[in-house]
Amino acid sequence: MPDAKKTLTPSKVFLFGTIIKNPILVQVIGLCPAVAASSSLTVALLLSFVTTILLIVCEVLASALLKPLPSWFRVAVYMITGLLFICPLMYILDEAGFSVVSDAGVYLPLMAANSVVALRCEKFAVKRSVFLSFYDAVATGIGVSSVLMLSGTIRELLGFGTVAGKAVFESAPVPALTMPFGGFVVLGFLAAFLKKFISTFLSGYSYDMPFRIKRTRRRRPGRTSEQPVLIEPTSSGEPLPLGESTVLSSPAIEPDAASDPSLSGGAVRFQIHEAPKESGKESFADVFYNSMSEDLFAREEAFDDIAAEVKTEKHGGGQFTVGTETSPSANSDIVKPARDEAERVVIPVDLDLLEEEEINRALKKDSEGGKDG
Amino acid sequence: MAVKTVIKTDKQKRPFCCDMLIMLILPAVMAWYYYGGSVLRTVFVCMLTGVLSETAGAFFMRCPRDLGDCSSLFTGAAMALMLPADFPVWAAAAGVVFAVAAVKLPLGGTGFSPFNPVAAGFSFLCLCWPDKIFNYPAIDTGSGYVKGASLAGMLSVNTSIRPNTINVFDIFTGNVPGPAGASCIIVLLGCAVFLGFSRRRSLINSAGFTAACALFALMFPRVYSYNARPVSLLMELCSGLLMFSALFLVTDPAVSPEKPFHRFLYGAFSGAACMLLRYFGKFEEGVCFALLLSNAMWPPLYERILRRESKRELRKRVKRRSKNRALSAERRAPDNA
Numbered sequence: 021m022p023d024a025k026k027t028l029t030p031s032k033v034f035l036f037g038t039i040i041k042n043p044i045l046v047q048v049i050g051l052c053p054a055v056a057a058s059s060s061l062t063v064a065l066l067l068s069f070v071t072t073i074l075l076i077v078c079e080v081l082a083s084a085l086l087k088p089l090p091s092w093f094r095v096a097v098y099m100i101t102g103l104l105f106i107c108p109l110m111y112i113l114d115e116a117g118f119s120v121v122s123d124a125g126v127y128l129p130l131m132a133a134n135s136v137v138a139l140r141c142e143k144f145a146v147k148r149s150v151f152l153s154f155y156d157a158v159a160t161g162i163g164v165s166s167v168l169m170l171s172g173t174i175r176e177l178l179g180f181g182t183v184a185g186k187a188v189f190e191s192a193p194v195p196a197l198t199m200p201f202g203g204f205v206v207l208g209f210l211a212a213f214l215k216k217f218i219s220t221f222l223s224g225y226s227y228d229m230p231f232r233i234k235r236t237r238r239r240r241p242g243r244t245s246e247q248p249v250l251i252e253p254t255s256s257g258e259p260l261p262l263g264e265s266t267v268l269s270s271p272a273i274e275p276d277a278a279s280d281p282s283l284s285g286g287a288v289r290f291q292i293h294e295a296p297k298e299s300g301k302e303s304f305a306d307v308f309y310n311s312m313s314e315d316l317f318a319r320e321e322a323f324d325d326i327a328a329e330v331k332t333e334k335h336g337g338g339q340f341t342v343g344t345e346t347s348p349s350a351n352s353d354i355v356k357p358a359r360d361e362a363e364r365v366v367i368p369v370d371l372d373l374l375e376e377e378e379i380n381r382a383l384k385k386d387s388e389g390g391k392d393g
Numbered sequence: 394m395a396v397k398t399v400i401k402t403d404k405q406k407r408p409f410c411c412d413m414l415i416m417l418i419l420p421a422v423m424a425w426y427y428y429g430g431s432v433l434r435t436v437f438v439c440m441l442t443g444v445l446s447e448t449a450g451a452f453f454m455r456c457p458r459d460l461g462d463c464s465s466l467f468t469g470a471a472m473a474l475m476l477p478a479d480f481p482v483w484a485a486a487a488g489v490v491f492a493v494a495a496v497k498l499p500l501g502g503t504g505f506s507p508f509n510p511v512a513a514g515f516s517f518l519c520l521c522w523p524d525k526i527f528n529y530p531a532i533d534t535g536s537g538y539v540k541g542a543s544l545a546g547m548l549s550v551n552t553s554i555r556p557n558t559i560n561v562f563d564i565f566t567g568n569v570p571g572p573a574g575a576s577c578i579i580v581l582l583g584c585a586v587f588l589g590f591s592r593r594r595s596l597i598n599s600a601g602f603t604a605a606c607a608l609f610a611l612m613f614p615r616v617y618s619y620n621a622r623p624v625s626l627l628m629e630l631c632s633g634l635l636m637f638s639a640l641f642l643v644t645d646p647a648v649s650p651e652k653p654f655h656r657f658l659y660g661a662f663s664g665a666a667c668m669l670l671r672y673f674g675k676f677e678e679g680v681c682f683a684l685l686l687s688n689a690m691w692p693p694l695y696e697r698i699l700r701r702e703s704k705r706e707l708r709k710r711v712k713r714r715s716k717n718r719a720l721s722a723e724r725r726a727p728d729n730a
Contacts, residue, residue, distance in 0.1 A: 194487065196520035205495060212499075 028148075030155045037159025040218065040225045043136045044167045045211040050136035054168055055203035057127035061184045062120050064172025070109070070131050071168075072161030074102050076154065078137050082145040083153035094146065095138055102132030136164060171206050409646050410467040410503075412591050416584040416640070417470050420574035423567055427532055428478035432573045435482050436473040442486040443469030446493035454498055464503040464510075468492050471511045471641050474574025475634055476518070477529045484522055488514040504647045507692070512642055512684040519676055527677055529570035543571045544632030548615050549677040564631045575637035584640050595644035597653050601660025602639045602667070606630060609668035633678040635667065642681075648688050650695055658698070663687040 041047055044054050050071075058064040078098045086094045106129055113121045121128060140160050145153040176182055179198035181189035196202050218225060424432040443465035450456075469489045476485055492514030500506040518526050529543045544564070563569050567577025575581070589596045607626055614625030630636060643649075643663050649656055666687050670679025 194521055196517060199520060201520065208499075209495075 028152065030152065033152055033155045034159040035222075035225070037156050038163040038166070039214070040222065042163045042167065042214060043139075043160060044164060044207065045214045047139075048211075049139055050134055050164065051207070053127045053131065053134075054171060054207060055200050057124055058168045058172040058175070059179060059198045059203070060123065060176040060182075061169060061172045063123050064168040066113075066120050066124055066128070067131065068161075068165030068168045070106060070128065071134060071136065071164050072158070074105060074131065074134060074137050075140060075157040075161045075164075077101060077105065078141050079145040079153040079157035080150055082141040083148060083150045086141075087146050091142060091146075094142065098138050098141055099133050102134065102137065106132050136160065167207075167210065170210065171203065174206050175202055407591075408462040408464075409592065409595075410463040412588070413467045413641055413644075414463050414470060416587055417467070417474060417574070419580045419583060420474050420577065420637070421470070423577040423580050424474060424478065424573040427567065427576075428530070428573055432473070432478050435476070435478075435480070435485055435573075436470050438482050439469035439473040439485050439489045440466045441469070442489045443467075443493055446490045447498070450494045450498040456498065456502060462503050464497070465493055468497070468510050468514065472514050472518075475511075475515055475572050475637065476526065478573040479530045480525060484518065484525070487521075488518040491517045506647055508688045509642055509645050509648065509684050512638075512681040512688075515681040516685060519678075519681065523676065529572070531570055532568055543677070544569055544628055545571070545671075545677040548628055548632055549671070561627065564627070571632070572634055572637065575634050578631050578636060581636045581640060588640060588644070592644070594653065594656060595646070595649070597656040598643045598649050598660040598663075599639040601657035601662075602643045602664040603630065603636075603660075604657075605661040605664025606635060606639075606668050609665065609672075613672065615672075629668075629671075634680050638667070638680045638684065639664075642684055648691065655695065655698065659687070659691055659695070662691060662694070666690075 043049050044051065053067045053071075058067055078101055081101060082094060082098070086097060089097070110121055110128060140156060144156050148156070173183060175197045176184075177188060178194040179192055179196070179202060181187060181192040194202070197206065421433065421436055424436075444460060447460060447465040472488055472492065473485055492510040496508055496513040497503065497506050497510040500508060527543070527546065529546075560568075565578045567580070569576060585596065585599065588599070606629060610626045610629035611622050614621040616625045616628055618624045639660075643660055649659050663684055667680045667683035670683045670686075671677075674682065676682075
């Protein structure tokens with residue numbers, strides 16, 4: 021949301037911290053204690069308490085005092101603050117004879133370097149007032165704590181057959197849930213339920229979630245190489261000249277085109293341009309063609325235009341995009357409409373097919389040229 | 394050109410899992426012969442659980458039910474036959490629920506799930522009840538085998554198999570403690586023949602898997618005998634779930650590639666993983682964990698293989714064309730002269 025910062029109210033901060041941007045289930049951060057340590061309710065309670073207190077202390081500190089400092093220094097301050105809190109707490113609990121400290125193991129001291137604390141401080145607290153930071157810390161703490169305790173209760177109940185040490189079942193129904201593998205399974209189902217809850221009861225906030233579920237075609241793994249290709253909506257509705265376009269059907273595009281009733285019966289045209297290189301990551305086409313010797317392809321001029329940015333148009337005009345995000349018919353409930361024409365949609369396109377098409381055409385052209393010559 | 398799975402392209406044929414279900418009839422009959430009606434009851438409960446899980450999961454996830462392809466029936470039946478005969482029925486049903494509701498449906502459904510649901514369900518049971526799942530009942534046929542002492546268990550304790558420890562005929566007829574429906578090698582060979590006739594390509598996966606396991610067994614024998622290598626080969630291939638997995642799990646069309654050579658490579662990769670887990674794993678039988686590992690690791694490996702092959706093919710084509718051009722130029726040269 022572009023104006024989210026301006027219209028941020030305490031109630032919205034609370035809703036975002038607890039549900040919409042839940043650190044564990046939605047943002048998927050701070051998984052280590054949630055998966056590995058919180059296999060029982062008592063440990064989950066201890067970790068929740070520590071996380072909430074750390075969040076409140078660090079966010080208020082960051083918002084009140086640490087704004088002038090550089091970010092790399094602030095992160096160190098968060099860790100030192102966490103250690104200053106956790107070390108005495110561990111000592112006191114250990115002296116008092118609570119076994120929960122040994123149950124939590126190494127994960128309790130590791131909470132000093134909690135990614136949730138550092139992220140919330142850097143993303144939120146250093147840019148906002150102390151009041152809002154405190155609210156955010158409490159909300160995020162409640163969000164983390166609820167997930168930890170829910171996960172801990174489920175895992176203890178099914179993994180050990182107890183709740184907070186009290187026996188509920190005679191034997192453990194599913195002992196494997198006490199392992200980290202069980203933590204992942206439980207968190208996965210909780211995340212799915214939360215997603216469903218948000219899309220059902222808080223559908224107005226689904227755009228504010230850090231990620232959106234894209235409905236893509238289910239593909240068999242390993243069959244083709246999926247390479248993201250930028251696809252732009254065309255500015256004009258006129259069809260491309262035949263000489264500049266190529267008709268191509270791709271496994272990644274065809275189903276979406278088929279799902280759109282406005283495209284039925286028409287082929288899809290793609291115009292192939294040079295690929296914009298992503299920083300630090302070469303596309304498959306780059307790797308593939310750079311690995312070839314220059315002499316080998318010196319005569320193959322057509323190979324220079326291989327695979328990349330594709331503009332789509334439908335026969336007979338009518339603008340549309342082949343992406344998954346901007347097609348309202350495919351994802352009516354979760355996908356927002358395109359804001360402007362310059363918005364780009366990244367979808368997977370089978371580069372093998374693109375290359376194969378290009379190679380075949382180049383070889384055919386070359387053989388025809390040879391015959392003519 | 395849409396990407397199609399083997400399941401969808403073979404419209405004129407029976408669904409793949411239907412063939413697998415037919416193949417499972419004979420192991421189920423042998424299990425009933427050795428262990429009585431309790432095995433059939435487990436099979437029935439597991440199949441019913443599979444169907445109910447699929448129906449309930451499809452209802453909650455609002456995705457179409459795939460009951461017609463028999464995959465949920467196959468999942469239940471295969472898992473029941475992979476377990477010991479005295480394994481609790483409710484636990485077996487829990488494994489089927491996990492396979493269908495937590496692995497198959499959320500990850501894409503029949504033909505699309507990147508992980509084999511049966512292998513995932515069995516691994517789940519291994520982690521939950523390791524003491525029960527590898528504790529096989531003795532067969533009451535006068536052979537005198539000890540409860541729980543399966544072939545895979547004896548192999549996992551190195552050098553525990555010595556000359557004349559096991560009767561080879563007993564091994565082939567399944568008269569040894571082991572998984573209820575996976576011990577009778579003769580029946581499994583019959584299933585392989587059926588697979589060869591009905592799904593010849595799928596048999597290549599099995600061949601690759603078995604070849605890799607055989608190679609490991611020959612190279613690193615775990616038996617103490619004067620002719621250790623052939624005995625090791627026999628014991629390793631006939632023990633545990635290896636042959637059963639080679640026929641029913643490795644052939645899963647959702648994860649196997651299309652070309653025969655690639656299928657063989659995929660099978661060999663899974664077999665190598667299986668033997669490594671057998672040698673160094675915690676459990677005596679690691680084939681299901683190995684399958685999950687290979688399911689996860691095979692796609693990037695396969696992509697590299699495809700890249701390499703397309704590169705090689707392109708080089709060949711360009712070289713061939715250059716050669717043809719040079720030849721035609723040579724032929725034209727005297728004409729012009």
